[in-house]
Amino acid sequence: MKRKIAVAAALAATLFGAAACGGSSDSDEGATSANATVDGKGKTLKVWLMVDAETAWKGVVDDATQRFTTATGAQVNVEYQQWANHLTKLDATLAGTDVPDVVELGNTEFSKYVFNGGFAELNKGDFENSDTWLTGLSGACELDGKTYCVPYYAGARVLIYRTDLFKAAGIADAPKTYADFLSAADKLQTANAKDKKFSAIYMPGQYWYAAMSWVKSKGGEIATKDGDKWTGQLSSPTSQAGLQEWVDLTKKYSKADVTKNENEQAGIFAQGSGGMFYGNGWEQGSAEEVRKDPNDPTSALVPTKVKGKLAAAPMPEIPSFLGGSNLGVTQKSENKELAAQWIKAFTDAKSMEGLIKANALPNSTALLDKAAENPAIANAALAAKSSWFPPNAEKWADVEKASILQTMLTDILTGKKTVADGAKWADEQINATLNEA
Amino acid sequence: MYAVETPPLKKEPVPSQPRRANRVRRRTQRDARTAWLLSLPTLLILVALLAYPLYRMIVLSFQNMRLRELITGLTPPWVGLDQYTKALTDGVFWGVVARTAAFTVVSVTISVLVGLGIALLMRRVHAKVRLFMMIAMMFVWALPQLVAAQAFRWLTDSDFGVLNYLIDKIPGVDFANHSWFVNPWEGWAVITTLVVWAGIPFLAISLSAGLTQVPKELLEAATVDGASSWQALRNITLPILKPLLTIVTTLSVIWNFGLFTQNWALRDSHPEPVYQTLATYSYTQAFGQSRYSYGSAISVITVLIMLGVMVFYIRQMFKIGEVD
Numbered sequence: 137m138k139r140k141i142a143v144a145a146a147l148a149a150t151l152f153g154a155a156a157c158g159g160s161s162d163s164d165e166g167a168t169s170a171n172a173t174v175d176g177k178g179k180t181l182k183v184w185l186m187v188d189a190e191t192a193w194k195g196v197v198d199d200a201t202q203r204f205t206t207a208t209g210a211q212v213n214v215e216y217q218q219w220a221n222h223l224t225k226l227d228a229t230l231a232g233t234d235v236p237d238v239v240e241l242g243n244t245e246f247s248k249y250v251f252n253g254g255f256a257e258l259n260k261g262d263f264e265n266s267d268t269w270l271t272g273l274s275g276a277c278e279l280d281g282k283t284y285c286v287p288y289y290a291g292a293r294v295l296i297y298r299t300d301l302f303k304a305a306g307i308a309d310a311p312k313t314y315a316d317f318l319s320a321a322d323k324l325q326t327a328n329a330k331d332k333k334f335s336a337i338y339m340p341g342q343y344w345y346a347a348m349s350w351v352k353s354k355g356g357e358i359a360t361k362d363g364d365k366w367t368g369q370l371s372s373p374t375s376q377a378g379l380q381e382w383v384d385l386t387k388k389y390s391k392a393d394v395t396k397n398e399n400e401q402a403g404i405f406a407q408g409s410g411g412m413f414y415g416n417g418w419e420q421g422s423a424e425e426v427r428k429d430p431n432d433p434t435s436a437l438v439p440t441k442v443k444g445k446l447a448a449a450p451m452p453e454i455p456s457f458l459g460g461s462n463l464g465v466t467q468k469s470e471n472k473e474l475a476a477q478w479i480k481a482f483t484d485a486k487s488m489e490g491l492i493k494a495n496a497l498p499n500s501t502a503l504l505d506k507a508a509e510n511p512a513i514a515n516a517a518l519a520a521k522s523s524w525f526p527p528n529a530e531k532w533a534d535v536e537k538a539s540i541l542q543t544m545l546t547d548i549l550t551g552k553k554t555v556a557d558g559a560k561w562a563d564e565q566i567n568a569t570l571n572e573a
Numbered sequence: 574m575y576a577v578e579t580p581p582l583k584k585e586p587v588p589s590q591p592r593r594a595n596r597v598r599r600r601t602q603r604d605a606r607t608a609w610l611l612s613l614p615t616l617l618i619l620v621a622l623l624a625y626p627l628y629r630m631i632v633l634s635f636q637n638m639r640l641r642e643l644i645t646g647l648t649p650p651w652v653g654l655d656q657y658t659k660a661l662t663d664g665v666f667w668g669v670v671a672r673t674a675a676f677t678v679v680s681v682t683i684s685v686l687v688g689l690g691i692a693l694l695m696r697r698v699h700a701k702v703r704l705f706m707m708i709a710m711m712f713v714w715a716l717p718q719l720v721a722a723q724a725f726r727w728l729t730d731s732d733f734g735v736l737n738y739l740i741d742k743i744p745g746v747d748f749a750n751h752s753w754f755v756n757p758w759e760g761w762a763v764i765t766t767l768v769v770w771a772g773i774p775f776l777a778i779s780l781s782a783g784l785t786q787v788p789k790e791l792l793e794a795a796t797v798d799g800a801s802s803w804q805a806l807r808n809i810t811l812p813i814l815k816p817l818l819t820i821v822t823t824l825s826v827i828w829n830f831g832l833f834t835q836n837w838a839l840r841d842s843h844p845e846p847v848y849q850t851l852a853t854y855s856y857t858q859a860f861g862q863s864r865y866s867y868g869s870a871i872s873v874i875t876v877l878i879m880l881g882v883m884v885f886y887i888r889q890m891f892k893i894g895e896v897d
Contacts, residue, residue: 404732546755
């Protein structure tokens with residue numbers, strides 16, 4: 137089989153000699169090309185995508201796969217993964233030999249694998265819009281000037297609120313400034329004082345993406361790199377000011393469980409005891425409608441109590457965490473070039489258009505204006521323009537896994553630690569984790 | 574009835590003639606060979622399933638295996654006792670050990686006492702009630718740990734949980750949105766309740782079977798002699814039950830010391846530091862943070878602590894053999 141590829145590659149090189157030279161002139165020798173002509177007949181590419189692709193834009197996956205199969209003759213087997221513990225599954229699989237060729241990971245998860253040699257080097261120029269990739273996504277793909285993954289899609293966080301409760305409380309519009317936001321929260325709180333479960337702002341205590349957005353809004357940082365050494369910055373006065381503001385807000389307006397994270401917030405908000413929440417653009421939809429059978433992504437959508445009563449707006453004066461996913465070709469893959477070509481098809485302009493239609497943000501700043509034309513994600517597209525992402529450190533994923541920020545937030549909210557003590561503790565933990573040899 | 578029954582050793586009749594003795598010896602040798610041969614498959618499987626992974630784990634704990642070595646297949650560097658030194662000099666690790674031990678003591682004490690209480694109750698009630706109790710406990714026993722833990726997680730959920738809903742119905746009590754895991758004492762009370770609840774069926778059923786071994790005549794005689802029921806329990810029932818009690822207690826200690834599923838599921842797969850036990854801590858270190866060797870070292874230490882407890886169990890098993 138290998139010889140066959142070699143022959144095909146040699147043939148291709150002779151036939152398209154000039155073009156091949158032109159295309160690969162700026163590429164490293166070690167980089168896998170996404171433009172080579174590969175005969176994929178009889179081969180099957182194994183692709184691991186996260187479950188979001190199956191539930192929200194399966195059509196885009198199928199279309200890209202079809203175009204890829206037509207071009208190369210190779211088949212594609214897409215396996216959809218769950219977010220809970222998907223890294224453990226990936227580790228176990230990468231330790232063996234039968235590995236997936238293409239893997240999707242969250243943007244904050246990639247660095248660890250890139251640094252440890254899990255993914256193959258790619259030729260950045262081969263992919264569409266690569267010069268305008270969202271840096272919040274592509275940052276994790278880069279190491280020593282080389283590229284190891286391709287940004288796939290992004291999500292930005294917005295303010296989602298109840299239009300009916302706004303009207304009842306005498307609030308005319310979505311808040312334009314942070315002061316507006318607080319006064320809206322006050323009015324909601326007063327108007328709904330009867331419901332003891334009511335949160336003017338639903339803010340779960342371990343929602344660190346939100347807390348860190350407040351830190352960023354004051355000019356604070358989580359950690360910075362000086363030479364080879366990372367230093368936790370949560371104790372800095374600006375970071376503490378941001379944390380303090382978030383803590384005050386949460387204590388005053390939220391009845392949410394301080395030991396929960398944001399995973400269930402749309403579902404809890406759908407119960408009707410919340411005025412506003414801070415979530416991904418698509419969470420508005422999750423709050424308004426749920427699948428009749430949660431385990432079946434094709435089952436009918438059932439409206440919730442808040443159906444038709446929600447609207448979204450950019451969170452005023454708070455930069456958004458840019459979440460999202462990247463795609464990489466595994467170092468152990470035996471079909472690297474085919475895998476790169478599939479990624480190329482799945483991240484090209486046509487696929488991105490499909491993602492925009494499915495309410496996901498595209499991977500490039502050049503496409504954000506186009507995304508803004510879709511009313512469902514217009515606010516998220518706006519929010520993505522002023523966004524932040526966690527330290528691009530090799531061991532950042534370990535900080536997340538160790539629940540350092542989450543524990544700090546719960547400890548502060550329950551009064552176990554002051555903001556200063558909590559921040560100091562978290563800095564120590566972050567320093568130890570990020571700088572561990 | 575004992576949990577483990579050892580057949581009494583057959584005493585070979587003293588041979589009267591040397592020829593017979595030879596034949597017996599030959600037969601005994603052949604028997605021994607057959608016995609080994611018959612148990613060989615089991616031994617091989619045990620070696621493959623237990624000894625080899627244990628060996629690999631011990632080797633791993635003297636190396637420093639991280640994600641790079643796992644993915645690329647490079648041989649991890651040998652670091653000697655570094656991983657053990659790191660664990661044994663780490664305050665966080667000792668905190669986890671102390672927490673696990675405290676939980677074990679509390680949960681086992683409650684389980685055994687309640688289990689024994691239910692077993693004694695089962696001897697007193699009508700046969701139909703006893704049958705009902707047995708069936709109810711079998712259901713609890715049959716429930717997989719993860720399912721039970723998930724059910725408890727929903728019961729105690731701060732937003733949708735039925736427990737908060739019910740407590741909130743009591744006049745003057747505000748339990749709306751009460752979070753059971755903010756205060757570690759409350760959180761551990763939930764976890765302990767779950768573990769005790771799930772552990773009781775085994776204890777109650779085993780102990781009630783053990784109680785059938787207590788001769789009725791002895792108890793009757795004691796009553797006639799004017800012993801109170803407490804005296805009868807202390808001086809007759811418990812001494813007879815003691816070997817079995819030791820075994821089920823030791824087993825409970827071993828199971829509860831390895832607590833993983835319950836606190837893991839109740840804390841939604843990311844237990845905070847106050848909810849970490851040795852098992853979850855070593856799992857988080859190894860698989861969450863890719864410190865495979867450090868996780869192994871913690872597991873080895875856990876196994877050693879467990880072995881210390883097992884000594885009682887093994888000794889008790891030998892004692893039972895002697896009694897028979």
